[in-house]
Amino acid sequence: MRYRLTPMTEGRLKRSAEADERKSRIIEAAMGRFSEHGYRATHVEDIAREVGVAKGTVFLDFGSKETLFLAAYQHAVQMLPAWLDAPEEVVHRGFWDTLDWWLQSTEASVNSDPVPNRLALIGRYDTELGLRGPIDRFMRSEDPYGTLEFVEFGVERGEIRGDVDPEMIASMLDWAAQRFQDALVSEDLDPGLIHRRPERRNMRIKEFVEILRGGIAATEAPG
Numbered sequence: 114m115r116y117r118l119t120p121m122t123e124g125r126l127k128r129s130a131e132a133d134e135r136k137s138r139i140i141e142a143a144m145g146r147f148s149e150h151g152y153r154a155t156h157v158e159d160i161a162r163e164v165g166v167a168k169g170t171v172f173l174d175f176g177s178k179e180t181l182f183l184a185a186y187q188h189a190v191q192m193l194p195a196w197l198d199a200p201e202e203v204v205h206r207g208f209w210d211t212l213d214w215w216l217q218s219t220e221a222s223v224n225s226d227p228v229p230n231r232l233a234l235i236g237r238y239d240t241e242l243g244l245r246g247p248i249d250r251f252m253r254s255e256d257p258y259g260t261l262e263f264v265e266f267g268v269e270r271g272e273i274r275g276d277v278d279p280e281m282i283a284s285m286l287d288w289a290a291q292r293f294q295d296a297l298v299s300e301d302l303d304p305g306l307i308h309r310r311p312e313r314r315n316m317r318i319k320e321f322v323e324i325l326r327g328g329i330a331a332t333e334a335p336g
Contacts, residue, residue: 136174136184138164143185148231152182152240183247186236189229190252194222195259197266208267209322209330212290216318219297234295238302252287260287274331282329293321 142163146155157178161168175181196211197204203214215222223230236248256262260283267273273282296303297314307317 132174135164135166135170139166139171139174139181140185140188143181144189144228144232147182147185147235148189148228152235152244155182157181179241179244182236182240183244183251186232186248187251187255189232190236190257191255192226192229193233193258195257196263197259207270208263208272209326211263212325213318213322216290216294216297216321217315219294223298230298234299237291237295253284256283258287260284268331271331273329277329286325286329289321289325 139160142160143155146160146163155178157171158168160181161171164171171181175184196215199211199214204211236244240248261279264273264279264283264286268275268279273279292302296307300308303309307314
């Protein structure tokens with residue numbers, strides 16, 4: 114049996130556009146709520162009320178609170194800058210100068226766009242175990258911070274060792290740098306390395322970079 118595809122009518126196109134616009138508004142409201150109250154303390158009915166839709170509409174669009182958070186998280190991290198989005202003159206100086214620039218700029222970067230940064234932080238620390246898998250898979254598949262590209266940039270310049278799979282280095286860099294930056298901006302996440310003696314902040318950044326150099330720098334790295 115052969116089926117004839119029916120083109121979308123103007124009415125169906127309009128309804129589809131309205132649904133997409135509604136989902137975007139729900140995600141924006143969810144980002145604000147989750148970033149302010151955390152995952153566990155945020156209620157779907159409050160998000161629905163802010164958007165002006167029924168709670169059931171939110172569940173119709175997203176299925177569950179977990180799926181809604183995942184959509185908000187994905188949108189948030191894609192709003193954040195990638196490693197190679199540093200100023201051109203910084204990137205031109207190479208991998209290690211770019212890494213150092215981002216670490217030195219951590220607090221200013223977070224304060225300039227607090228909602229997506231806060232949501233990214235919540236995704237790493239304040240979600241239920243069932244969300245960890247989808248979040249980790251998204252970060253690996255989409256690489257929103259461009260970490261693999263950043264590592265390959267370092268390899269091409271001869272600054273990063275080429276005898277280790279770049280994906281392994283990118284995964285390690287993501288994990289280590291994110292948690293070090295989290296410690297820079299949050300005393301609650303700092304094991305006592307930075308906030309106990311704030312005057313040592315710059316020294317801690319230098320030490321962190323040196324530890325990374327010891328593991329992933331090319332043997333004859335320039336500079």
